[in-house]
Amino acid sequence: MRDAHIYNFKRGLPRMSWHPHNLYNLWRRSYGPLEKITNRVEYKESLNWRRWTAKALLRAYHGDFINEKIFKRWYLPETLPDVRPTEALKKVEPVLEVNRWANKQEAAQKMEKRAEEERQKGLAPVGSLMFTEVERRIDVVIFRACFAHSVYEARRLVIHGDVLLNGKKHTNPNTRLAPGDMVSVDPKAIRFLQDRPDPVEEDADTAEEAADAAGEASESKSESKTVPSTSRFSKKHSTSSSSNTGLTPFNLPPYASPFLFIPAYLEPSFATCSVIYLRHPTARPGYSEVPTPWDADGEVVRLTWEWYSKRRMRIRSKSQLARMPDNRQ
Structure with missing residues (x-):
């Protein structure tokens, strides 16, 4: 890969x-x-x-x-x-002196103007x-x-x-x-x-309630089949309400x-x-x-x-x- x-x-x-x-x-x-x-x-x-x-x-x-x-x-x-670094602009001065000595005034003026613009704006x-x-x-x-x-x-x-x-x-x-x-x-x-999966949260109180419910499973077996869990119902209800908003989920x-x-x-x-x-x-x-x-x-x-x-x-x-x-x- x-x-x-x-x-x-x-x-x-x-x-x-x-x-x-x-x-x-x-x-x-x-x-x-x-x-x-x-x-x-x-x-x-x-x-x-x-x-x-x-x-x-x-x-x-x-x-x-x-x-x-x-x-x-x-x-x-x-x-x-x-x-080239900015310090290279300092090397323009000798070239300007050579152009002036050779009577190349136009070339020297252009080079001096360009060097001044580069000093002001930067490279x-x-x-x-x-x-x-x-x-x-x-x-x-x-x-x-x-x-x-x-x-x-x-x-x-x-x-x-x-x-x-x-x-x-x-x-x-x-x-x-x-x-x-x-x-x-x-x-x-x-x-x-894409929707993020909801994290599963469990604490000590939930674990104790689960143990008590397991101990009383024989007595409340019929009721557990007919009555849904409140937390699960609220979780499903909240998911359906967010999906009915019509907004596209965006998860960073x-x-x-x-x-x-x-x-x-x-x-x-x-x-x-x-x-x-x-x-x-x-x-x-x-x-x-x-x-x-x-x-x-x-x-x-x-x-x-x-x-x-x-x-x-x-x-x-x-x-x-x-x-x-x-x-x-």
Whole structure:
């Protein structure tokens, strides 16, 4: 199974899930004892080790069900974005002096104006756009639209035939959506819309009453057949009254409140259990539309970009193009 032992406490890798164990691993990686890269001042490990660890943390959340070789070949963008830190703007001054010395006043003015705008607005956190192609997958879209408890459950919904793509049954979870595609999910397969079983509560008084009733079973056997229990009758009555309201039940998973948000590039309709993929995720200064548990402009993303900028695959032959996952552009 693709989701076997994914919440292992020893590894402690955050995943696309609302499971309580996943929330605990996220806390351990962000503030707990497993914090390894973020908020560090001195680094005793090598730079290559830190890059690999950052890559493992991000890949565990963004598409851990995708093979690493396939991810580097088909899901990384052709040109990776520039994730230089803000301190790199200080290096613009020597270039400006060279342009002025070479009498390139127009080029110097444009560069100075651009540097000033970047200082005021800040650089866009484009490092998270490495995972734009992963966010286009139909199973990830279903999870982002809050129709499944995890991306692994969303994959099973697609494979089992509970999902429609533009009104037609679709069973390929590797499909990347195009802007304007509509994905519909069968309401019977959504766990959010199912009634929770009522918990059975027993205390000492109930146990004593049950023992006394068992001792007097021979005397009240005929009465117990004709007179129903008051607690059972009230329980059935309350269930029937809630079902007659005409409202659809919506039950959140435990500890789901910190993750209940929908990205701006999706337009869900909970009345019809469908979602429209509006456009591809983008980023602007101070904001990234790709949901991630890490800082979109932080060191984890920057080290991951440095890892993939040297190891990504650039050659795609005809035989490889024939095996490319379904991409609706």
